[in-house]
Amino acid sequence: MSLPKVILQKGKAKPFFSRHPWVFAGAVDRIEGDAKPGDEVELLSTVGNFVARGFLNPNSKIRVRLYSWNENQLLDESFFGNRLEKAIQLRESLGLMAPEGGCRLIFSEGDGLSGLSVDRYGDYLVMQVSALGIFQRREMIAGILQKRLSPKGIFLRTDKTMAKLEGFEALDEWIFGDSPSGNIYIQEYGLQFQIHLASGQKTGYYLDQRENRVQVAKLSRGKRLLDVFCYAGGFSLHAMNHGALATVGIDQSQQALELAASNASLNHFSNCQWIQGEAFDEMDKLVESGEKFGVVVLDPPRFARNRNDVKDALRGYRRLHMQGLKLVEDGGFLVSCCCSGAINMDMMEELLAQVATDQKRDIQVIEKRGPSGDHPVSVSCLESHYLKCLITRVL
Numbered sequence: 001m002s003l004p005k006v007i008l009q010k011g012k013a014k015p016f017f018s019r020h021p022w023v024f025a026g027a028v029d030r031i032e033g034d035a036k037p038g039d040e041v042e043l044l045s046t047v048g049n050f051v052a053r054g055f056l057n058p059n060s061k062i063r064v065r066l067y068s069w070n071e072n073q074l075l076d077e078s079f080f081g082n083r084l085e086k087a088i089q090l091r092e093s094l095g096l097m098a099p100e101g102g103c104r105l106i107f108s109e110g111d112g113l114s115g116l117s118v119d120r121y122g123d124y125l126v127m128q129v130s131a132l133g134i135f136q137r138r139e140m141i142a143g144i145l146q147k148r149l150s151p152k153g154i155f156l157r158t159d160k161t162m163a164k165l166e167g168f169e170a171l172d173e174w175i176f177g178d179s180p181s182g183n184i185y186i187q188e189y190g191l192q193f194q195i196h197l198a199s200g201q202k203t204g205y206y207l208d209q210r211e212n213r214v215q216v217a218k219l220s221r222g223k224r225l226l227d228v229f230c231y232a233g234g235f236s237l238h239a240m241n242h243g244a245l246a247t248v249g250i251d252q253s254q255q256a257l258e259l260a261a262s263n264a265s266l267n268h269f270s271n272c273q274w275i276q277g278e279a280f281d282e283m284d285k286l287v288e289s290g291e292k293f294g295v296v297v298l299d300p301p302r303f304a305r306n307r308n309d310v311k312d313a314l315r316g317y318r319r320l321h322m323q324g325l326k327l328v329e330d331g332g333f334l335v336s337c338c339c340s341g342a343i344n345m346d347m348m349e350e351l352l353a354q355v356a357t358d359q360k361r362d363i364q365v366i367e368k369r370g371p372s373g374d375h376p377v378s379v380s381c382l383e384s385h386y387l388k389c390l391i392t393r394v395l
């Protein structure tokens with residue numbers, strides 16, 4: 001059976017021969033054959049050479065998402081079985097499959113599965129879908145995961161914005177199994193965290209910061225830590241576990257702070273304070289009252305969704321760092337996290353240099369970090385390197 005073909009415009013094939021998975025509408029010349037949204041297609045160069053295979057979405061700016069560069073391999077159940085297996089094997093190699101732990105099992109482009117992320121929280125999986133072709137195949141994918149890992153349940157979560165952009169229904173539902181009768185907890189480096197997998201942010205927790213939280217905690221012994229954008233309290237609690245004197249967490253979400261407070265008591269930490277409010281306002285108040293901290297963590301939500309937002313986003317980051325720096329005591333640490341793929345480490349360093357000059361302080365880079373290993377970066381799609389964590393000392 002011959003598949004519908006998507007023919008690229010002249011001179012547009014190079015990124016896709018180089019295995020970039022997103023074919024934007026502007027690169028497409030024409031479609032040959034009868035292809036419905038979500039169908040498998042072959043991508044061809046102008047002169048008719050095979051480039052790759054993917055799923056078509058005529059309603060999305062990403063017209064075709066590519067999954068395979070092998071002409072002889074259909075994107076069927078056996079293909080997905082193989083891809084998912086490779087991803088799971090990586091987490092096994094990283095030692096992240098302890099039954100009581102949590103990890104990202106599948107990381108979209110990082111695992112060659114654009115539009116599919118799966119997080120494991122103990123015996124439960126949360127599947128997050130952001131591409132039509134994957135959405136249409138969600139049952140098949142869940143079936144493979146269920147067979148391989150025997151989870152107690154798989155919950156499907158959809159980012160509403162992505163569902164709209166890709167043109168599918170935003171479903172949040174149990175795709176396999178049932179909601180657990182009690183709370184779900186995971187262990188992370190000796191601490192317990194409660195996970196709200198159906199109602200929490202993202203898929204319930206931010207697994208990408210796992211290693212960064214521990215690294216920052218090691219610098220926090222004997223210090224007070226300010227955890228700006230704290231969500232479930234990860235940076236604060238690990239700092240307490242490593243001998244921090246006290247922590248202050250700021251988040252605008254009351255639900256997040258309730259989770260953070262319950263995680264603190266779950267782990268028997270009493271010197272944690274949680275402030276509900278807008279981060280910039282609350283930091284202003286701390287500056288006004290002359291507060292200083294040994295460690296300040298800035299872990300904001302994504303400021304730039306794409307390249308067009310970068311200028312405004314950098315202005316936001318600069319303002320955030322101006323305030324953050326004022327709150328770091330002499331010799332203390334500033335931890336700058338950024339989850340905008342469009343902003344890179346060089347931009348962050350330059351921004352810190354501007355802030356240092358403005359406030360007449362010295363900033364030393366101690367470590368440049370990325371996400372945990374279960375969020376692999378595809379060298380063909382550097383957009384998958386979204387999380388940066390820059391640890392600096394301030395004098």
Ligand code: SAH
Pocket residue numbers: 201205206209213228229230231232233234235250251252253256277278279280299300301
């Ligand atoms: N540091 C966390 C993850 C932070 S995610 C961890 O290690 O798990 C970003 C957080 O910022 C979310 O909890 C969100 O509720 C919060 N947030 C978003 N905008 C905010 C704002 N303007 N002021 C305060 N908090 C905000």
